[in-house]
Amino acid sequence: KAGVTQTPRYLIKTRGQQVTLSCSPISGHRSVSWYQQTPGQGLQFLFEYFSETQRNKGNFPGRFSGRQFSNSRSEMNVSTLELGDSALYLCASSLAPFTGMGEQYFGPGTRLTVT
Amino acid sequence: GQQLNQSPQSMFIQEGEDVSMNCTSSSIFNTWLWYKQDPGEGPVLLIALYKAGELTSNGRLTAQFGITRKDSFLNISASIPSDVGIYFCAAMNYGGSQGNLIFGKGTKLSVKP
Numbered sequence: 530k531a532g533v534t535q536t537p538r539y540l541i542k543t544r545g546q547q548v549t550l551s552c553s554p555i556s557g558h559r560s561v562s563w564y565q566q567t568p569g570q571g572l573q574f575l576f577e578y579f580s581e582t583q584r585n586k587g588n589f590p591g592r593f594s595g596r597q598f599s600n601s602r603s604e605m606n607v608s609t610l611e612l613g614d615s616a617l618y619l620c621a622s623s624l625a626p627f628t629g630m631g632e633q634y635f636g637p638g639t640r641l642t643v644t
Numbered sequence: 645g646q647q648l649n650q651s652p653q654s655m656f657i658q659e660g661e662d663v664s665m666n667c668t669s670s671s672i673f674n675t676w677l678w679y680k681q682d683p684g685e686g687p688v689l690l691i692a693l694y695k696a697g698e699l700t701s702n703g704r705l706t707a708q709f710g711i712t713r714k715d716s717f718l719n720i721s722a723s724i725p726s727d728v729g730i731y732f733c734a735a736m737n738y739g740g741s742q743g744n745l746i747f748g749k750g751t752k753l754s755v756k757p
Contacts, residue, residue, distance in 0.1 A: 533686070564745075572687075572732065572747035585744050619686050627745075629675035629694070629736050635686025 531556065533622050533636035541642045547608040550639045554601050554622030558634075560584075561603040562627055563595060566617040566638070575618075578603050579626045607641075615643045646671045650733050650748030656756040657723045665751040666717040667733035676709050676716040677734040677745070687732060691718070728753050 534553045542548050554561050562585075563575040574587040578597035597603045601622075607614055617640050623633035650667045657663055667676070675694055679687035691702050693709035693716060700707055706719045716735070720727055733748040 571749045572734075572745075574744040574746075577744070587744060621686070629677070629692070629745075632689050632692070635688070637685050 533620060533634050535618075535620055535636040535639050537639060538637065539640045539642075541644060542610050543644055544610055544612060546610050547606065548610060548641060550605045550607075550618055550620075550641070552603045552605070552620035552622075552636060554603070554620075555634055558622035558624055559601050560623045560626050560633070561597060561601065562621045562623075562633060563603070563605050564619045564621065565589070566619055567615070572619070575605070577627065584626055610643045612643050614641065616641060646746050648733055648735055648746055648748040650751055652751055653749065654752040654754065656754050657727065658756045659724060661723050663720040663723050663727070663753065664717060665731060665733075666715060667735070667748045668715040669735060670714065671735075672713040673735035673737055674713065675736045676707070677736075678705075678707050678716070678718045679732045679734060681730045681732065681750075683729075690731075723753075725755060728755055 536551045560579045562577040564572050566572045576595050577585040581597045592608045595605045617638040619635050619638045621633040621635045627633045648667050648669050677692050678690045680690055681687040691700050691707040696713050697711045698709040704721045730750045730752050732750045734745045736745045
């Protein structure tokens with residue numbers, strides 16, 4: 530079956546702009562989690578959505594937001610982009626809310642560059 | 645805040661060698677996970693550990709959940725070229741509404757020149 534897909538794969542934006550990233554989970558998976566990966570901070574949890582509701586949130590400013598649609602597809606939005614937002618944004622899907630049990634599957638990520 | 649200290653940061657391997665890496669924390673966790681990430685791809689789960697003292701294998705990979713619940717290690721035996729990549733440890737406390745993953749900074753495995 531198809532894996533987690535993320536679009537676009539690469540994106541270049543300017544400081545102050547906003548950006549929307551998309552994630553389509555594996556068919557049947559209802560939980561989508563978002564992560565930010567940078568060389569300095571490593572992988573950091575952003576938020577998790579399950580059944581269109583935000584279930585968990587990491588320590589990121591309110592400029593980072595997300596939503597999930599009824600078909601489980603999820604979008605992540607970053608407003609007023611800063612240079613430090615340049616990162617690989619990964620999404621992961623799982624059947625149920627990820628509690629550590631079971632597996633979540635990661636997509637290939639969206640590489641965002643802010644200039 | 646909580647953080648995981650993963651070491652070594654990088655290492656070079658020669659085919660056939662055994663490899664060890666570990667993760668430590670000052671916090672207690674009830675789940676430890678090990679991932680591998682290849683260039684241009686997302687992390688892939690290698691081994692999951694849910695019980696203190698647990699030793700789990702996946703082919704040539706073996707991982708252990710430390711008895712204090714503050715550490716974990718991963719061993720790769722008889723390494724092969726496709727083992728090259730970045731290995732991440734991750735830990736979490738599941739349950740409630742606050743469970744989320746914390747990741748180590750990664751161990752980069754490269755082939756000895």
